[in-house]
Amino acid sequence: MKIAPLSGFPEWLPDGRIVEQKILDTLRATFELHGFSGIETRAAEPLDQLLRKGETSKEVYLLNRLQGGDAQDAELGLHFDLTVPLARYVLENKGRLDFPFKRYQIQKVWRGERPQDGRFREFVQADVDVVGADTLAFHHEIELPLVMVDALSKLPVPRVVVRASNRKVAQGFYEAIGIEDVAETLRIVDKLDKVGPAAIAEMLADGVGANQQQAELALALADISGADASVADQIRGLGYSSELLEEGLEELVGLIEGANELIPGSVVADLRIARGLDYYTGSVYESTMIGHEDLGSVCSGGRYDSLVSDGKKAYPGVGLSIGVSRIISRLINQGIVTPSRKVPTCVLVAVNDEGERRHGEKTAMELRKRGISADVSPNSAKFGKQIRYADRRGIPYVWFATEEGEQVKDIRSGEQVSADPTLWEPPAEDLYPELIEN
Amino acid sequence: MKIAPLSGFPEWLPDGRIVEQKILDTLRATFELHGFSGIETRAAEPLDQLLRKGETSKEVYLLNRLQGGDAQDAELGLHFDLTVPLARYVLENKGRLDFPFKRYQIQKVWRGERPQDGRFREFVQADVDVVGADTLAFHHEIELPLVMVDALSKLPVPRVVVRASNRKVAQGFYEAIGIEDVAETLRIVDKLDKVGPAAIAEMLADGVGANQQQAELALALADISGADASVADQIRGLGYSSELLEEGLEELVGLIEGANELIPGSVVADLRIARGLDYYTGSVYESTMIGHEDLGSVCSGGRYDSLVSDGKKAYPGVGLSIGVSRIISRLINQGIVTPSRKVPTCVLVAVNDEGERRHGEKTAMELRKRGISADVSPNSAKFGKQIRYADRRGIPYVWFATEEGEQVKDIRSGEQVSADPTLWEPPAEDLYPELIEN
Structure with a gap:
């Protein structure tokens, strides 16, 4: 019997599992304290639903029955996140769910990453979302990141700060300064940390035809951050305005002020965030674990106007997802947390x-x-x-x-x-x- | 977006999930009270390990990366039980585990059943096993079924009785009456409930060359059951004896008497059990939920002399597995258990x-x-x-x-x-x- 670990499929010894289990229990308990219902969805979804967004196609694990022969089922794949399954679950059960539907979901997901990338191919995500029928009030955009801040603050991990931006601010601002291709601009600005401002200015010129002033303004926006209403003043101070931009600024300030009133230090505005803004329609969240910035965002999400639609009704939502395995792997592998004993036995x-x-x-x-x-x-x-x-x-x-x-x-x-x-x-x-x- | 439930992949509404979660929590808590460590293994195993036993090959879901092309990994499949992963985990971590290693594992497993069979293709199993290095004392064969009886008695389900037999009794008896092909005899006797004694006698004649007397003795053995040492007397009363048979009878009586002294009414001997006896080497367990016999065995297992071997050392074990989804599906679909509310919110x-x-x-x-x-x-x-x-x-x-x-x-x-x-x-x-x- 040939025995070797499979790259990308992390497993823990019993003492590591105690750490993981405690963390999962804490997340679950906190989500339930906030009134979220737990659900589990099947691991498999029809391939056409998994590929709705196109760009994730490379990451799917297909399922085939070994002895299925010609009698294979409709093509199935393992879910690569918990959002696609939530959308399907909501539509399948819309007549039996109470809206706004607050659900949490803690499950493994799978991504068929290339083996040499050293990424996890099987890992646990913990998601909270609230989904409305037709409408969903803005205050949920304050509520949801605070659920995650509350949950993360109870874990034996360094402090996590949520950084937030808003799609309406970015789109409103870019349009106000005369850039038309907002989606491409966001994709370029997303590379700012990697390539630096000079390269971004060039890429904006090449990619969306931005002149020097437009590029400078886009970079100036990305430099703005802060924990109170002065953020909006800084953005207005760049000298541009539009209805959409103002609507976005009101939401962004509402989020920052509301969140920090309830949990001081929980959320800061960071206009550098561009990832997800092509998909999200309002608030967007990333978050950093202090001292472990190299892990990237440990908890991300945002507001979407239509998680899913059945043609008659749209289901807007807002939610965040914690990459649990990434955090636990760091805690266990660096010995940051250990259990007081290796077995449950007293x-x-x-x-x-x-x-x-x-x-x-x-x-x-x-x-x-x-x-x-x-x-x-x-x-x-x-x-x-x-x-x-x-x-x-x-x-x-x-x-x-x-x-x-x-x-x-x-x-x-x-x-x-x-x-x-x-x-x-x-x-x-x-x-x-x-x-x-x- | 086309929405339809996938046959064989059960999912629950939030209220059903509360039922499932409570049951999983109870199982976990009980296993930990008995000193078992929880582990989780990855969902995927190399195909050659999944197929070691051959006869399960038809049930495996293969994994392929959608965009893997020629760069597919070693062939992987989803685990169809939690025993194959345990064997691999023990061998992979043998230098880092303490033996005897007591572990529980509650996870989903997948079987690529034919869609028309109406069976679950994704379901939860809850396993407890104890694995020794080189040796494993007999008393664990009394301990393990009692862990399950304790766990099941705390669930909101009808009483579950473990029925037990012993491989040494069956093999010792068949050999003593002159039947050589024990494995085939077990396969035939396993069909007793389905086809009745007359058909079994014919099949024994055709399949293992049993004469009328041998067939009658095999059927007489299968008719014996009881909750105390008299079971051994009944078997001895059939008039045959061997060293192996006596060893088996001592174990069977030791199990029945020991288990019922600790938890009265927990385990009965039932010599009709033939399933698993080709694989297990000592005690073998099935169990029935009173009033829900149509569900089949809700908890099964046995003793194996070598769960796995690295060539130098063998790892004997004993364990049982609860088919959790089958039980929960019955509880939810028949409304036997409902939660006091549909959300965690108080x-x-x-x-x-x-x-x-x-x-x-x-x-x-x-x-x-x-x-x-x-x-x-x-x-x-x-x-x-x-x-x-x-x-x-x-x-x-x-x-x-x-x-x-x-x-x-x-x-x-x-x-x-x-x-x-x-x-x-x-x-x-x-x-x-x-x-x-x-």
Whole structure:
């Protein structure tokens, strides 16, 4: 049997999985505190739905039944995000869902990246979206990034700041300064961090026919950022105006002021953001983990006027997605977070000899009844060996049936006391593995 | 956009997902109480590993990168169970795992069944296994089915009884009565319920050259069942004996007596079980949910002497797998279990007018800080409409900022009282959606 890790398909040892599970539980609990319903969608979608946006076609994993022969089904592929499945789910169940529909979804997604790219081909995303029927109020554009800030602030990770822009501001501004091809302009400005302002000016000239002044204005817009209404003043200070631009500025200021009033320091305006602006129609969000900027945006999203439409009704939405595996991979691989033990077990019940195993099992059952994870020693070796068994796994307590009665030993301190399995309780911090930030 | 459910890929509405999530949480919590570590393995495995057992080849979904062209990777398929991935994971990480390695795994698996068969093609399995290095004590064959009985007893499902047999008993007995082709005999006896004893006798004559007496003895063995040591006496009473048979009987009685001493009524011996005996080497388990026998076995497994081997060392194991989706699908589709509400939300904070929305959001934040799920009304319609919004979702409480101060209304009883968002608590049973058995 040939054994090798598959590049791009991350897996964790049991201690790493404890870290991952705790993080997923925290995300889930926070999303539910905010009133979002959890759903799971099937891993497979019809290929034509996966390819609706065209440019992602390169990333899809196709499914074929090995023995399907000519009887293959309609072409299916694995979902590469959780937005396409949400759109399909909303349309399929529109008569049975209550709108605005607030849902979270934490699932694996797959992308058929080229193996040499070193990217994840299987990873977990955590999405929150709210989807309206026909209309969706602006205040959800303040609500949704704050759900993510709240969730991320509860994780053992460095602080995350959401950076926001607005499609109406960008489009309104570019049109006001006389640039017509907004989409191409956004694609070019998106490369600013990579190639620098001089190259961008050239590319704007070549790509959208921008003159020197237009290029300078586009670059000046991209330089604007801030955490309050002065951002709008800076943009207006560039000297251009339009109805769309004003509408966008009102939204952008509304977002920044509203968000920071509820959670100070949560959201800053950053007009450099261009990614996603070809798709989103209002607010757009990226976010950076302080000290881990090289990870790129760990949480992104925006407002779309029509997630999906059935021809009669459009379903506008706003949502964000956390790239969970990218964060967890960093935490585990750099040892930033480790669990307090490698197993869920709180108590190892020692076994004097095999004839007393049944007694030990009953002791473990009593502990479990009261929510204390307990395991019975797999062998009746010398107690020293059984204690080492616990120690190697980080199990804090070993339980003994001695001639003086039942006793429990904290193997970290060596303290051993008499105990009744129907009454004894560990300190709360020993009940479950906890995460330790190193 | 063409929308249709995909046959074999079950999905739930948000209320069904609450049922599923609660059941998955209960399984996980129980497995951890017993000291099992959770792991997740990647969805894809190399095809040659998936096909090691040959007979499952028809069920595999192959993966191909849509734009991979000639640069396809080694052939990959989606896992169709969680045992093949466990074997690979153990071998890949053998130097980093502690043995005996107790792991649980709750994940989706995929089978490329023919669409017309009406079977699930994507479904959730919940597995527990313990894997030893070189050796694994017999007592784990008592431990593992009891973990599942404990887990299933905590679910809102009818009682589940584990039925057990033992490979050594079957093989020892068939060999003692002079039947040589044990594997084929097991395959034939497995059809007993479907075709009846007369047809089985004929098939045994044709398939393994059994004479009338041998066929009658094989059928007599299959008729034996019971919950105590008398099962061994019945088998011995058929008049045959061998070392292997006696070893098997000792194990079978040890399992039945040990399991029922710890959890009365948990395990019965049933010598009719033939499935899996070609693969398992000791105890083998099936289980039936009382009143839902048509579902087939909802939890199966057994002992294998070598889950996997690296040539130098073999890794024996014992484990069971619950077909979670089959159970959940029954619970949801027959309405056996429903959640007490359709959303996680406990409190809807009403909004008088949009100018007061920020105040409502702060109220919700206070509630969430203390673990109370709260949502703010998406609009500032008349209060009657906002109450209907809560009622439609089953949200029990609506919070108002009135001229007399903050008040909270239980919309089921109509009772409305003054309340402080930093202090008020709902009764424990209203905090989360609960499952109601209908």
